[in-house]
Amino acid sequence: MNSKVSVRGIHYETGRPVEVFIADGVISAIQEIQATGPGAGEMYIAPGLVDNQINGYNGVDFSATGLTAADMLKAVKAIQRDGVTTFHPTILTNSDENLIRILSNHARFLENAEISESVPGFHLEGPYLSPVKGFFGCHPEQFLRNPSWDEFERYQDAANGRIRIITLSPELDGAMEFIRKCVEHNILVSIGHSNASAEQIRLAAGNGAYLSTHLGNGCANLIDRHLNPIWPQLANDLITPSIIADGHHLTPEEMKVFYRVKGPDNMILISDVTHLIGMPAGRYTYMGNEVVYTEDGLIKNPVLNVLAGASFPLSRGIGNMMRSAGCSLWQAINLASRNVSDACHLPDVGTMAPGKRADLILFKLKNDAMVVRQTWVRGRKL
Ligand SMILES: [Zn+2]
Known part of the structure; x- marks a missing residue:
């Protein structure tokens, strides 16, 4: 060529x-x-957007055990049309057997160049998450467990070495040692669905965890106003949080405060979008539970009273950040492109400059x- x-x-x-x-x-x-x-x-x-957390798209659930390469390609094309040219498919908490199956399927899909050009690797969200109600959100409770490096190595083998990011709760038994192992093996560690204390967050960051997954979410609805996991992650300058700026997951005030605290270079936007994007509103079964997907794009598990992922593309967050946090267009775009590629060590993408991949979006x-x-x-x- x-x-x-x-x-x-x-x-x-x-x-x-x-x-x-x-x-x-x-x-x-x-x-x-x-x-x-x-x-x-x-x-x-502008540069094509980079999304660290996509759970599925247009009816295609990335954590489904029966996913095919044709399904995945369909999702990749829809994601690209919505302006995201690089993303990490996110695989959620599941049984040991299912995780092996799902990850080996995804590894095989990367043999297709049309998929792999937009997928540098995978984000594993779970299964090493807080077992406390509210904090694990919609993840299936029966499959939550403490970190095990031996187990993770089997997942990484199944994924052909392509798990790049793991979201975990640092307060779990064995988590600190697990984080050190991840750092040794170039796995990026993100704190999420966690009820960790300030000390546990400080230790996790000291051991090399430097991202937070959807800060302000994956958290119980009622928490102590002083002693909760949000303040220590905001206050720790080593930590770059991701946020869901879809207008449902955080208030405009939270978006503004998080942005002001972390600054324009030290925060990233994610969509955390599920396969329900592009589907009609209604009731669906998601992660083993019934969820209600409303016309205004809210996906909620009414029994647990928690949100179950988002339904808007990453581009939605850009206008919301301009309105809520008062950032300029280019600053808002950087939150969803350059900052993500910097945080996720993807130097070829996320920036519009000579020598970078010609992944571009034209927009109004x-x-x-x-x-x-x-x-x-x-x-x-x-
Ligand atoms: Zn989550």
Whole structure:
């Protein structure tokens, strides 16, 4: 392949019209142009978004044991159309047997280049999560367990070494040693669904856990106002939290405070979207429980009184952050692109600059909401 193409748009950071030149799937140059040329000045251009946590899409559940490569490809295409060009499929708490099956299926799907170009590896959320009600959220309680490196190694073997991130609760027996093992093996550790004390969070960060999964969620509805796991994760400068900025999971005030505390470079947006995105509102069985999916995009387990993932694409959070946290367009986009690739060690993506992969989105702003109109993956227009 030796294709040379270019694409024009308004640079999301500078606000000036640019032409982005692409050679062999990589950005070769970015030049400012006059606004009057054909195609210029119409849509914004930005790097493709990077999502650290997608549980499924358009009816395709990534934690289903019977998933096929065709299902996965369908989901990847829908995710790309919504502006996300790199993501970690997220596999949730399950039985030992099912985790082996699910992870080996996903590892096999990566033999398909159309899938693997957007999937650098997997995020395992669980099964080493708090067994306390409210904190484990919708994860199936009967499969929660303490961390075991031997067990995890079997999962990593099944995944052909492609588990890149694990969300766990550091207060569980054996968790600190497990975190050190992860760091030794280049597995990124994220604190989540956790009722850890300030001391346990400090120790976890000292051992190398440096991400928080959907901070402010995966937490009981009623907690002590002083002694709870949220403040210590906010206060710890070693920790970069992810948040779900869909408008349901956090209040506008929380989004603003989290952003102000962590700063524009030290927080990331995730969608945490489930397979129910793109499906009609109604009642569904999800993770073994009945959930109610309402017209306004809320997915809730009414028995446990907890949210069960989100239903909006990552792009939704960008407008919400602009409105709630007062960040600029480029800062909000960086939360969902550059910051994620930095935090997840994906140096080829998440930035629009020469030498980076030509993963690009063209979009408009409608009442501050990002509307993705075109996606480019490795210099190919979808
Ligand atoms: Zn979760």
